[in-house]
Amino acid sequence: MDIKKKIEDLKKDFSNTCDLITKELTTKDSQKVALVFIDNVVDQLILTTSVIAPLQDLTITSSTDIADTAMQRILSYSQVSEVKTKTELINGILNGFCAILFESSEKILIVKCVKWIVRLPVEPPTSAVVKGPREGFVEDIMTNISLIRKRLKTPTLKIENFKIGCKTNSEVRLLYLVDVADPLIIDKVRAKLNQIDIDGIVDSNYISEYLSAGKHYLFKQIGYTEKPDIATAKMLEGRVVILVDGSPIALTIPFILLEDLQSSNDYYTAPMRATFLRYLRLFAGLLAILLPGIYVAVLCHHIKVIPIKILITITNSIQGIPLSPLLEMLFIIFLFETLYEASLRMPRYLGLALSVVGALILGETAVSAGLVSPPAVLIVAITGVMSYTLPELTSQISLLRLIFTILGGFMGLFGLILGTVFLIGYLANMDSYGSPYLAPFAPKIKSDLKDGLMRTGIPNLDTLPKSIKNKKKRRTQNDRTNN
């Protein structure tokens, strides 16, 4: 077939897009060859040195196919293969390969010349550490895999490839240690990944919603991390990790609530300090949820039980406030959440200014205007700060804070206790791939408590967590579980 016809056909397949570049060459012995690739996706240097130069130098004997000879020549420079179907050809070009068409041969080759724009694996803003590794995942899946490979130099690290999204054709990789991870979990995750039917995956969060057991859970069932050291530690415990091309966030499965109370910093600091910080986070999180509700419940329903000195102070502060304690608290929470959301979405410099304006001017003006009382502003401010001790749970905390405030306002202490019992029941009912969400506290798993709220020294953490199903019992080399 005429090479021009082949190029035209290919262009039609790409809807005549302007960034599909075609280059016609002539070899040393006057054979016509065409290169087809997408502009700005292939590396021009690789293209020139590894493809164009060898092709221009090409000479063939009458008995050999030009494509085979070209393949042999290019192979010494770059990764080259023959494509059998049109889909393979199109996918190859879309993934940054350069296609080589020949006039005297029906064979088509594709050569890897890809050069995506990749940022450096810098420390992710959401997981900053005082001590410890600072590398973070990036949007390029190969870089992310190399960051994990650098830390896990073992032949038991297995990586499975999936293509998800009929339009985006995103590469998704499932990583696990074959000698540690539970095969049932792997099978379940694999099956769920294969079932995903969607036009495109823009971020790993798209996948996490498919992998979650329930569609309407308030709490996440899949872990997220932007750091390769955390992903590695989780794989060593028997979890599987999912990387998605184009996303700097790795998913970890199974996930339990305790993981949100832990931080990678905990393992790079003294055990006593880490234990103290974990308890601090827990109490701060609980207070962030309950404090506005308790304040409203006491003021609306149980004012006579407040000690007299505190009561006088509060009464003086709320005198003249036109709103009821519940409405006042809801108003301040609404203001706080609006400021938070606006500061996230505004351009950075405006956002900074807005947070200062919000905190200092709006709050002060609202108090001076007599719309809200200082204790209510103080409580929302305190709980706002406290909620950020658990950054992964901030959205859940803010929603629960609102619910508990309403419960406290309508039903007082009774509502708060009911809400707490319901919340614990809700969490106790959750499972993530066979791991109880409240493990190792409910059900109690004694050996896992070594790294629960209390962290013992790393030499003592010699057993793998039982709350995560896995093949091994111990981290050490002489584990005999499989024998």
Add this chain to the structure above:
Amino acid sequence: MTELTTRQFIFVCLFLGITSKLMSMPVALYDSASNDAIWSILLGFVIEISLAILICLVIKKHPNSSLFSLLKNSVGTVLAYIILIILYAFITIKLFFALEEVYTFFKEFLYDYFSPLMFALATFFVIGYLSYKGARTIGRVLEILFPIIILGLLVTVLSNAGFVEFNTQMPYFKEGILPSLEGTLKNVFYFGNSIPLLLFVGKVKISNHFILKSSLAYLSLAIFVSGFCFAYYDIFGHSTILGLFALIDYSQYNPYILDLQRLNWLSIIVNVTKLFCSTSIMLYCLGQIGKMITHTQSTFIPIVVACTINFIIATFINYEIDAIKYIVTHYVSYITLAIILLVAILCIIMIAKRSQNVKNTIQ
């Protein structure tokens, strides 16, 4: 299918066992037995622990059987249904009394007005949710809440321990042993809390020393409750401030340290949480009985029915706590004694039966 670990089952025993025992029971027993009330408590615990051990033996002997199949094999189908209906009625009364206690407690101490409808709706929503989610969820909730509750109770109880003088109740048995026997007999309803444990046959993963652990748990409960009652009677027995709820009296009317009144909060939170947990277990048991009687696959409808029945009772039969106590001590306790005897006989028959390896379809 086993749903509870032995540890979780022990928490179920403790939560069921402690229902009302720190609130209504000490006051009601003192009305009946006066200074000998502490002996009534000890005798009541002998009954309760004996029954609990018998039920635990059944659970251990038949780890893979359902209660219905066991009853059917032991006493025949018709009697099995009758027994289940009796258990249903008994647990419904216990649930009603426990809820009424929470409601009165709130109405008396924390609210100027507390709508019974609002109370019933909110309560049944939460305990209905927990009981529908099953024993596994309830067991896990108890595991989380138990340390908090026990810590709160210990702080409350120990805060007044210094005021106990050990002699204000002496001498015992001034009028012979009859008052203490009468006290137990009239209040045996409070010691019927181990009966719902029968519904956990085939649902517990039996670990080593299951019977020993369960017995020790009950013994600890008996020591704790008796200790609390002893201190309570010693401090408040002869005063005129004996109120409706022992734990509240205990934490509220401390004669020496006024600031200790703030502990009232602790006992309120602890007691209400404890009662929500135990009522969830009772509602779960009602759901299980309903499932056995109707042969449905899911517990949803039985629990909705149980919730509706109890909702109607809790909303519309709004007796004063004194009236309920009177009914309990004068009528219900005698019926309870008969049910305790019935359950004990049944347990002995079931223990004598050969254990089944094949699981019955109805669970």
